[in-house]
Amino acid sequence: MQTNLLSLIIFAPLAGALINWLIGRRVRNERFIGVVACASVGVSTIVALYLTLRSDGALRATQPVMDHLWTWVQVGAFRADFGLAMDRLSGIYALFVTFVGFLIHVFATGYMHGDRGYYRFFAYLNLFMFAMLTLVLADNLLLMFVGWEGVGLCSYLLIGFYLDKEEAAPAAKKAFIANRVGDWGFVLGILLLFWLTSHAGKPSISFFDKTGVTSALATVASLPMDGFTWHAIFAGGLTSVAILLFIGATGKSAQIPLFVWLPDAMAGPTPVSALIHAATMVTAGVYMVVRCSAIFTHAPFAMFIVAIIGAATALFAATIGLAQNDIKKVLAYSTISQLGYMFMACGVGAFVAAIFHVMMHAFFKAQLFLGSGSVIHGMHHEQDMRRMGGLRKYMPVTWLTMCAGWLAICGIPIWAGFFSKDEILWKTWSAGSPGIPPGLNKALWFIGAVTALLTAIYMTRLMVMTFWGGERFRAEHVEHVDEHDHGHLAHTPHESPLSMTIPLIVLALLSTVGGLVGVPYALSSLTGGHPENYFERTLQPVVSEVPGQSAGSGEATTLHWLSPPPQPVDGKPAVTVVKADHGETIPSAEEISQERIFTLISVLIALTGISIGWFMFKNQPLRRLPRLLENRYYVDEIYDATIIRPILVISREGLWKVFDIGVIDGLLHSLGRTVVNFGQTLRYMQIGFVRVYAAIILAGAIVIIGYFAYNGVHVLQFLTR
């Protein structure tokens, strides 16, 4: 289906940004600015709903909804369009990005009340929506990269939004630089993919078949699968493409080793943390990996690395989250940890589960962040949980709604996180892709389970420290009454206005029931009626199947991860891709019972975690935790000592003082002096006397005529011979 409505989704927020930037800055009327910002995103939301849910919409039809605006770059065989496409994957993304984005915009109209940069904030936020939706709806990698950079820019602007906050500017810079490292990988990945598809005879970086362009992903799918070896990374094949793209994803989605920017990014306003650094932008990496699943499934070693990095990040960030005292820092590490989950799912080939978790995470993490924003707002910009406690009775709505988010992230049944996290864990256990050597899936599952336990503990700690226990903010204030003598004491925490609580309530509802769109067969069959797993059925057709995954004990198990890679036979891939028929495959009874057991285990894990957290921190909320965790394993310090400082020293002492000043400047200056001296000499020829000029001309003429005559004599010799 071809429709220009699609471009309205991205251009409405752009228009909002322009209006706020150009008119809002002069009007300076908060109501006007807020209405423009929310309405523009509201338009996107409505259009996205209409285009996904109508009878031939993106979520129902097999063909994507396309909108070709113009051919952007056409150089030789390289072509990139400014074209949008909404298939099932980008449709789901567009839906929750616009919807959650809309709620956060509404929340922000209350949260940012009274800020001097009100118009600036909403202009940036709308611009972010434009960039994010461009990223999601782009029909080729280059346009996706435009959105990718756009969200990076907006993230930079919004982290550094508080111009008077000391840590904001360095945090913004850090986020930008860490993302640049990732972008380097992304761009190289795009180039290499173009090179590979050109070699296959169908040069393209497009995701879909269009007039004049074949889908790069389809081309990749027809290529033989890469081997499972270390050197595949550097061989310049699909594994290299996948690894480079994944480097891009680690930057944007805050994975090891580039995760360090996300905790610092909490210096931005809380709605920004909720929208950009939890719900949408940071999941762009997951989106990109799933979008390019055809590439990843043909690169088993890349899948292996994705799974390992994802699992390691999940565990690593969860342990750090345990020991943080800043409410937003806890949530930031929790986000990193949950993103790690998603990448682990991608790595084992459970792309649908990853996207399911992205969506559920968007609901409950946005809820938690907004809840924390509400707390911070009510506490007059206090973020340290050690100075909170007992807020339950002052902020009942915030407390109740945050409980929903808390239960969701812990994975208590029927709350959203339960279904998605459980699915990831189960898919990890039962994974059998060539990228996952036997035994590794069990280890990954174990890491995931431990992470789930830790998640339940630190989230319970957060809730307990904030909402239960003694009211530590009073004691704190009494102690520091001399220092804070500007009326803080008079304030008690208060509930937030309606504009903030309504989004909280909506998101809490979604965190509670949202997971029902993707109930797995193993659980739904318990009820007898067993409703379909809508989510999986919708998404299954658009992601690539991992070979051997559904077969369980198929060919995949014969691949040992240290054995030489299978050689292609007659140009066909050695490992045949088992194409599952579209639609839900009914698992065997044995699998179902196993899945049910694992579900039970993860519920037990969650309950255990909550009780540990409860009993540890209920009475001793200020309990000291290992210093190593509190200081985040000193990762920032290690990076500073091993990477940043050496670069600075080499740049200053070596490149600047020696190479630039000494070699380059020295060379240039001496060269310049030589040229000038030469010029001065030549200048003396121009003394102004005509006779001298005539002599010079004559001399030149004699030389030339002499040379010609010399050649003429040659001719004469040649002719007379």
Add this chain to the structure above:
Amino acid sequence: MSLIALQATNPDINLTLIAPELIIGIAGVLVMMIDAFARRGQRWLTGGLSIVALIAAGGASIWLGAGWRGARSAFNGMIVLDDLRLSFTLIFVVVSILTILIAAAWIDIEKLPAGEFHALLLFATCGMMLMASAGDLVIVFLGLEILSIATYVMAGFRRTDVRSNESSLKYFILGSFASAFLLYGIALIYGATATATLPGTTNIATIAGRLNHSLYPPLLLAGAAMLLVGFGFKIATAPFHVWTPDVYEGAPTPVTAFMAAGPKAAGFASFMRVFVFGFPIATAAASTAGYTHKSWLGTLAIMAALTMSVGNIVAIVQNNVKRMLAYSSIAHAGYALVGFVAAGAATDAEQRSAALTSVAFYLLTYAVMNMGAFAIVTLIARGNDRRTAVEDYNGIGFLSPVLAFSLSLFLLSLLGMPLTAGFMGKVMVFTTAVRQGYLWLVVIGVLNTAVSAYYYLRLIIVMFFRERNTPWDAPRLPVSVALALVITIAGVFYLGLFPGRVLNAFGAHPSISLSIR
């Protein structure tokens, strides 16, 4: 035998083929008449008439190109019609129109007789057009002399100024010296192309056919060398450039602008016609034709390298803007010569045509940006060309932003910044040279471009970052000069961003492909 008989019986008159030259020539005479009889308000009358005539001539040449029926010649091969001629005719029209616009302000300030100037300019233009359309060495010489005599007078147009007189006289003496070379070269070639049965010839196409039948090849080669010297003087290639700085500095600024863009392009037109088509590349290297080709091509390549380097290096140490632009003009002739060399080395008609087109395009871009720069120099120089030192430009950047920013644009274009005409011109010329294997020449050209950055950017820095110590009274911007600036600025961007149309028009009609023996 048959050729002589044909010439005797059939004069081969075709007036439509010389329509542009006729229009300009008649307009020139008319302007002179008006100047003689109507002395009041003649400035607008003669200027307007001249511009109308130039536009008509441009239209006529476009019409000749539009009604194209293959490359043609008339007057027994004296006049030819091909894209080399058409594209250069258009360049001359543009240059002359811009000169009239720029000169209007100057004529006002200096209280000079406008009619005389316009008549001289039209005659010079007529001469340039003849040089481009000549198919015969005699016509080349005729056009050259029509052009030169008019230019000598124009250079000395400010009669009361010693510098102007000096410029004119130097130009005249050295120009005559060079013309003597040219004429002697023509005579030698006429003698050397005589065969046992036929008398000698000055027709360029016929010369090409007679090369290998020459009875005394050294004479032919010596003639070619003398032609090379004569043309080399006209387009100011090293070492025959020595007259340029003095003449350009002393001549009135609008005349300098004209000389740097127009006569130089005309020189290129006939230079290329005579050498690329008269002494074409030969299939057998060990023949008279082969040696002739080898001699001039090698010499020209070295001259190109020399010209670029001398022009740029000496421009660095100049403290007078006009003199600096004079050296810059020498350097640009060097860049254009690179394309000329490529045209000479091209083995097939298509590549040769592409190279010739690139040179024509280069000279057009140079004409546009150079005229623009000189327009501003004229304005800032004021009466009697008083302010032409670099110090006179100190800190005017934000005092006269229109002038300073336009001049910066032209300087950047002369430097060859991307998105400007100068960049596109260089790209075209260098590309054709690389295609013909003259990589070393292109490397020298690019290095020279880097050198030239110094003096172009220096003027921009002076304008924007130097403190001004002397008072600055901003010159008024007359309508005519403003119009010239609009045309040149638009031209700089148009040629820099969308060169396709002009290139296609210039290369639409490949020149008469000459048989190569």
